[in-house]
Amino acid sequence: METRIRILLLSLVALECSGCALFHRQAKPDDSATASSDSDSNAPPPTVIDPQVERRNIKVPTIHPSNVEIGAYYGELSIQDFGAQPVAGLRLDYHISEDFFAEATYGRAKAGFTSFETLSNIQLLSDAERRFTYYNLSLGYNLLPGEVFIGRNLAMTSAFYLIGGIGSVKFAGDQNFTVNFGAGFRVLPTDWLAIHIDVQDLVFRSDVTGVEQLKNNLQATIGASVFF
Amino acid sequence: MELSITTTPSTRRWLNDVAPLIAAALLALLAAWPAHARDHLQLFVVKPYLELHTGPGRGYPVAQVVARGEAVDVLMRRTEWFKVRTERGVEGWAYERDLAQTTLADGTPFKINLGDRAGFTSHRWESGFFGGAYEGATLISAYQALSLTDHLKVELTASQFLGNLSNGYLIDLGLSHVFMPEWRISPFVTLGGGYERIEPKATLAQPLSANNQTAYVGVGLRYYLARRLFLRGELREREVFTSQNSNEVKNEWKLGFAFFY
Helix, strand or coil: CHHHHHHHHHHHHHHHHHHHHHHHHHHHHHHHHHHHHHHCCCCCCCCCCCCCCCCCCCCCCCCCECCEEEEEEEEEEEECCCEEEEEEEEEEEEECCCCEEEEEEEEEEECCCCHHHHHHCCCCCCCCCCEEEEEEEEEEEEEEEEEEEECCCEEEEEEEEEEEEEEEEEECCEEEEEEEEEEEEEEEEECCEEEEEEEEEEEEEECCCCCCEEEEEEEEEEEEEEEC | CCCCCCCCHHHHHHHHHHHHHHHHHHHHHHHHHHHCCCCCEEEEECCCEEEEECCCCCCCCEEEEEECCCEEEEEEEECCEEEEEECCCCEEEEEHHHHCCEECCCCCECCCCCCCHHHHHCCCEEEEEEEEEECCEEEEEEEEEEECCCCEEEEEEEEEEECCCEEEEEEEEEEEEECCCCCCEEEEEEEEEEEEEEEECCCCCCCCCEEEEEEEEEEEEEEEEECCEEEEEEEEEEEEECCCCCCEEEEEEEEEEEEEC
């Protein structure tokens, strides 16, 4: 009996102590708060909220613009008086709107021989002078946009366009101001790939064959380009 | 044909060694570019419906509509058209003015720069090319401008001139100030400097090619045409600092097309 009472008393004491400690701990912040507000106003203000959550930086994805087209082409260039020769070039296009695009091209070919040269065996131009190099800055207009169908399941967007511009031709040891104009057809098998077929006339004034006259140089090419 | 193909050892080496490398690099670029994964912007239709065309142009038929409350992912932009994918996986092209009436996920309106008069007034980049004359020689010129403000732009211009006596190149860096960018016809002044390279024609007995520093002042007009396209004309007076006793003053005019983006 006595031991049982002793255990009861001891457990009561233990409970009392722990309860006091708990109460003391809870009461402490209140005490300090009242003490600080009562005693002096110079103390730093209490921090009410201290969030430990990192702010999430939400980034809105940007839209990928795909208006620039870079590609290469190959075909035949008929250099007036010097025969038709293979031509290869690079193109850079910027699609300004659904109707208009700007195009810069750079092409190279090597002129053949005039009939006079072939018959007389006299060369009018040196090997280096025979190199036909040009660049053009053009504005194009998508005259007939449309779709091309292959079979029942494949539709590809396309456009027949007109193009014209200015540039320069380096040929026969001279640089010539050139006007270019023509038409082309562009078909897009995918959104990022375009196949071009172009026919253009490069016109410049030259006296390479003795008399100064307008030289028409017709070019037909096929090319591929990638949209970026 | 036979005469035009002359393969020297160096060109053959080039064809054997360099060309396959370039081709491989291009192929790798082609393969990698479209597969490049990116997050897509999600937009919500708040008007009764959003029309999706089969191609990026006004004439392509409307094949799908997205109902109010549904979302689309914007895959890419080509000129005034946006390729979008619906929640059901259907892809089509939406017109920019239609897409400007959608909202972002938080309900704020989706804003885009349209190719219109407001864009002509205020844009970041512009490019263009011109034809003209430089001291009697025919001039071909192209420029790229970066807008610091709606009024003030930094301009880089590259030109080639082709004359009877000499050909040459000009490269200029300058500033231009547009007075009334919101006007359809807006005047501007420009100021800058650069280099002139003159290459006298081989047929004439003249001094060798020369590189000269130059400085210029100019005035011009911009005329808004439509969408992102405008006309631009310009007069420049150029002081060429030669190695001779006196400097030369040369005049230049040019007219051409330009576009902003």
